[in-house]
Amino acid sequence: MGIQTIDGALLKKMLKEAALNLDANKKTVDDLNVFPVPDGDTGTNMSLTMQYAVREIDNIADGTVSEVSASTSSGALMGARGNSGVILSQLLRGFAKGCKGLKELDIQNAAQALQYASDMAYKAVMKPTEGTILTVARGMAEFAMSNNESYIDMESFLTDVIKEGKIILDKTPDMLKVLKDAGVVDAGGMGLLFIMEGALNALTGKESTYQQPEIEWDKPVEDRIESYENITFGYCTEFIIIGNNDETVRDQLAVKFNKLGDSIIVVGDEEKIKVHLHTDNPDKAMGLALEIGSLTRIKIENMREQVQNRTVEKTTAKSVKPKKYGVIAVASGEGMKRIFEDLGADEVILGGQTMNPSTQAFIEKIDHINAENIIILPNNSNIILAANQSKQISKKNVVVIPTKTIPQGITALLEFNPELQPQDNQDLMEEAAGEVKTGQVTFAVRDTSFKGRDIKKGDIIGISEGEIVCVGNNPEEVCDELLKSMIDEYSELISVYYGEDVKKESAEDFISSLESSYDQMDVELHWGGQPLYYYVISVE
Known part of the structure; x- marks a missing residue:
């Protein structure tokens, strides 16, 4: 007889293997983009979300399944990127709800947790679309709930749950015409199955051979910049390039980066390159990198702004009265960033296609602005859910204008009136954005x-x-x-x-x-x- 229950230690192992398996297969998921354009990022977004999630459980030594799942949910909530990452964070949140108060999971508990996961994810989406990750999650949950009493060991139970998920995934093109037209299955659904398969591998002791490189990919390079005089190039830029490469490729890339800035670090292996540089043109640096492969873990920080903020924080009293409004916009490209700044945006997050900001990124900007009301312009349909999730977490009054493109965001910001009440501004800005093609x-x-x-x-x-x-x-x-x-x-x-x-x-x-x-x-x-x-x- 196989394993019948999952304790906290085993769940922790399963979640980590799930994250590894997804990371190893994220390019397969990215390539399922409906349009053949260079911005397929479903797999990358889900993988980054899972990595945030499992990072949290490292702090739990001997936790119960309730504690491990709750910690995972918390990490995913803050690290969620893109629509697929936000939905994944809600699946993990629902799973944690199903595990609440439990030391171990038996088959019936696991089935219930899968059902909670599906229900929570559906509630998070205002207009759920069938033929997506939601459908795959619901199908597996319904199978689990209907058949859990037929199984006596966890391995056979999860194996058949995953088989059901694959059957449903193969049917997604029949549910969504855009998938059928493109000849692909749903990317988010496939990402979810990679997560489930990784978890099953850990349960059965069949962990994958995939190992993340020994390079500290997650650890940012420490920059000790204390004054304007020490800054030659304004933006500290870090990212990881995913793609086949060798030492020659890295050396050539370093030479090109030296023409764009200083503090150059280019290290890696055959599959990943970690890049750090100070530059006035982070988009050009990323453009060079995109010639080699896809980008992940992008971090761009304005060092002059950081120095100024530290100075202001040291000299300004905390009792300064907040202004009525603050505006956060997401923009891709230095020119777009400047346009939003010229129109009065307090914070501009460099992001968009291929680099969706996380919920945490929004929270940090919201907290940084000393204002009673925060208006967010996501300017990308794949960023709206993360912006809304930050709204739910923040204690400030946050208004998300659901702009799907940068031109919509620009037009909406032109309609912003600081003298109006938040609801009036929201109505005007949404109406203006809706008139833009x-x-x-x-x-x-x-x-x-x-x-x-x-x-x-x-x-x-x-x-x-x-x-x-x-x-x-x-x-x-x-x-x-x-x-x-x-x-x-x-x-x-x-x-x-x-x-x-x-x-x-x-x-x-x-x-x-x-x-x-x-x-x-x-x-x-x-x-x-x-x-x-x-x-x-x-x-x-």
């Missing part, structure tokens, strides 16, 4: 077919309102075609934000042609500096 021009990272349209790796693609509208070989030509699909008789303003891979002269020539074509409309050009996307455009 956004388009994006990027490149395909794989061959695919989307809604009957053949797309080859390297093709330039134009995306608007969740649809691939056009495909071509030239960013400006694709952008022009994309605009034609977005403009109607009511359109008055075209705003174009060019990215780090577009030369200023090319963008200006393109704008000149647009001004000739749309002489009845206002046409604006802005430097966005965003990575991966040649152009971000909006029509109002």
